[in-house]
Amino acid sequence: MEQIMTKPKVLISDKMDPNAARIFEERGCDVDVITGETPEQLIARIGEYDGLAIRSSTTVTDEILAAATNLKVIGRAGIGVDNVDIPKASARGVVVMNTPFGNSITTAEHAIAMLLALARQIPEANTRTQAGEWPKKDFMGVEVTGKTLGLIGAGNIGAIVASRAQGLRMKVIAYDPFLTPDRAVELGVEKVDLGMLVQRADFITLHTPLTDETRNILNRERLEQCKPGVRIVNCARGGLIDELALKDLLDSDHIAGAALDVFAKEPPAADHPLFGTPGFICTPHLGASTTEAQVNVALQVAEQMADYLVDGGVTNALNVPSLSAEEAPRLRPYIALGEKLGSLVGQLEGPDVNSLTIEVEGAAAELNMKPITAAVLAGMMRSWSDSINMVNAPILAKERGLDVREVRHGREGNYHTLLRVTATTGTRKREVAGSLFGGSEMRLVEIAGTRIETDLDGHMIYVVNEDAPGFIGRLGSTLGEAGVNIGNFHLGRRLPDRHRGGDAVLLLTLDQRPTPEVLDAICELEGVKKVKALSF
Numbered sequence: 001m002e003q004i005m006t007k008p009k010v011l012i013s014d015k016m017d018p019n020a021a022r023i024f025e026e027r028g029c030d031v032d033v034i035t036g037e038t039p040e041q042l043i044a045r046i047g048e049y050d051g052l053a054i055r056s057s058t059t060v061t062d063e064i065l066a067a068a069t070n071l072k073v074i075g076r077a078g079i080g081v082d083n084v085d086i087p088k089a090s091a092r093g094v095v096v097m098n099t100p101f102g103n104s105i106t107t108a109e110h111a112i113a114m115l116l117a118l119a120r121q122i123p124e125a126n127t128r129t130q131a132g133e134w135p136k137k138d139f140m141g142v143e144v145t146g147k148t149l150g151l152i153g154a155g156n157i158g159a160i161v162a163s164r165a166q167g168l169r170m171k172v173i174a175y176d177p178f179l180t181p182d183r184a185v186e187l188g189v190e191k192v193d194l195g196m197l198v199q200r201a202d203f204i205t206l207h208t209p210l211t212d213e214t215r216n217i218l219n220r221e222r223l224e225q226c227k228p229g230v231r232i233v234n235c236a237r238g239g240l241i242d243e244l245a246l247k248d249l250l251d252s253d254h255i256a257g258a259a260l261d262v263f264a265k266e267p268p269a270a271d272h273p274l275f276g277t278p279g280f281i282c283t284p285h286l287g288a289s290t291t292e293a294q295v296n297v298a299l300q301v302a303e304q305m306a307d308y309l310v311d312g313g314v315t316n317a318l319n320v321p322s323l324s325a326e327e328a329p330r331l332r333p334y335i336a337l338g339e340k341l342g343s344l345v346g347q348l349e350g351p352d353v354n355s356l357t358i359e360v361e362g363a364a365a366e367l368n369m370k371p372i373t374a375a376v377l378a379g380m381m382r383s384w385s386d387s388i389n390m391v392n393a394p395i396l397a398k399e400r401g402l403d404v405r406e407v408r409h410g411r412e413g414n415y416h417t418l419l420r421v422t423a424t425t426g427t428r429k430r431e432v433a434g435s436l437f438g439g440s441e442m443r444l445v446e447i448a449g450t451r452i453e454t455d456l457d458g459h460m461i462y463v464v465n466e467d468a469p470g471f472i473g474r475l476g477s478t479l480g481e482a483g484v485n486i487g488n489f490h491l492g493r494r495l496p497d498r499h500r501g502g503d504a505v506l507l508l509t510l511d512q513r514p515t516p517e518v519l520d521a522i523c524e525l526e527g528v529k530k531v532k533a534l535s536f
């Protein structure tokens with residue numbers, strides 16, 4: 001993917017284990033650690049950075065992204081990315097990554113700790129005992145052994161909670177629309193619907209992201225349907241539970257206990273209605289706060305971001321396909337070739353292109369095609385519109401309704417490796433092909449049905465003319481009279497017959513950009529059918 005030639009600059013804007021800064025430095029990045037800034041301060045600063053490493057305190061809004069004119073990647077040292085406007089980041093071509101496993105054990109352990117704390121009312125018993133009381137009779141707890149735990153969300157953290165709860169001899173049921181029956185068997189959990197879960201569970205723990213579907217998943221109605229005496233733990237995201245309804249149902253003793261690590265608004269107001277409610281306990285979003293988890297996520301986010309900024313590798317990105325740091329160097333010349341071929345068809349056909357076919361053959365057919373396709377799209381659309389890169393090009397192509405096909409040929413062709421791009425508009429079809437010589441030197445090898453072999457570099461002119469004697473001389477004189485020097489000259493006859501008297505295709509590299517007057521003069525030469533200035 002995109003590679004930075006100067007030293008990449010990274011900002012760590014949230015409190016993060018120092019290993020992150022160390023890794024960035026070791027990987028050749030300049031790094032600043034500046035935490036606790038206001039959004040305005042971040043907006044003023046962000047323009048100078050290529051990478052932004054965050055936890056949950058920094059909220060990356062479109063305003064911040066708009067000011068982040070150099071930003072290539074945002075790395076979340078953690079799982080939830082609801083503090084990043086991912087659609088806006090994608091539209092601006094910024095990769096968003098997270099570390100999906102680094103803190104999952106820690107967060108699952110926190111959920112189990114909260115569950116046991118609720119079952120035995122440990123926080124309040126502790127407070128009163130240390131205050132000099134001996135309130136033994138006020139704290140009758142419940143055993144968890146033999147009780148039913150209802151998991152809402154059985155992904156990474158939910159699965160770990162299930163295994164720990166099974167160790168405590170609990171029966172685990174789970175509501176997760178994406179949980180397959182096979183996976184449920186593997187986890188040893190019973191898959192149920194949400195209605196069934198709330199009716200049967202003695203304890204409920206939540207482990208979903210906050211989405212439009214999960215917001216208020218435990219709303220007042222669902223909370224009222226819960227088994228009387230239920231205890232609920234949320235170490236996932238605020239907003240999954242209706243906090244006011246939770247307060248009312250704790251007050252009425254329908255719910256025996258609730259433990260929140262996360263709140264709809266963080267930090268919550270000092271007079272939050274749940275504070276002081278009997279049976280309610282909370283922690284300040286501590287789910288991921290262990291030494292082990294913070295080292296894990298810091299190391300992982302820094303390695304991933306450096307892979308991208310230094311080598312072009314992409315891991316755990318939420319808005320682009322993965323590309324390993326080993327694959328990236330092999331793909332880099334194809335990405336460059338794809339961008340050039342895309343740019344060529346984009347310049348020749350303009351924004352009328354409505355479908356694009358990308359074919360790979362020979363050695364190219366062994367590679368991950370997604371980055372090559374993204375490069376062709378970026379090259380093509382960048383010739384019509386600014387701020388396009390490999391991250392936002394596939395999204396913008398989809399928005400435009402561009403039909404994009406990828407074809408991988410097993411056949412052996414004339415070239416060791418070949419990338420062919422065919423763009424169609426309502427009326428025309430444009431086919432170009434390129435190859436790599438010596439592993440990395442790119443060449444255009446076919447255009448308009450004509451075999452040719454040229455670099456696509458600098459200022460060029462593309463000419464289609466009737467193949468007749470004297471034309472090249474007249475063209476040379478026209479350019480010479482205008483003071484335009486020809487650097488390179490490539491000529492081919494159109495396939496398949498390549499007969500004399502048909503059309504010829506010329507690609508000229510010039511030392512300077514041709515003026516509109518020069519192009520008009522070439523257009524007027526006898527036999528000229530098409531002239532187009534190109535630049536790469």
Ligand SMILES: NC(=O)C1=CN([C@@H]2O[C@H](COP(=O)(O)OP(=O)(O)OC[C@H]3O[C@@H](n4cnc5c(N)ncnc54)[C@H](O)[C@@H]3O)[C@@H](O)[C@H]2O)C=CC1
Binds near residue numbers: 153210286289
């Ligand atoms: N308190 C804390 O400090 C931390 C909180 N978290 C939160 O925990 C959440 C879960 O993390 P992981 O398990 O790693 O994520 P995950 O992506 O592995 O699992 C999420 C699960 O939720 C399920 N899900 C999605 N929509 C659902 C719906 N409408 N109803 C029921 N299930 C649904 C998915 O199918 C998936 O299995 C994260 O999204 C994050 O917000 C994560 C780490 C630390």
Ligand SMILES: O=C(O)CCC(=O)C(=O)O
Binds near residue numbers: 080081289
């Ligand atoms: O970074 C943190 O402390 C919060 C972790 C978290 O919420 C997450 O990883 O989703």
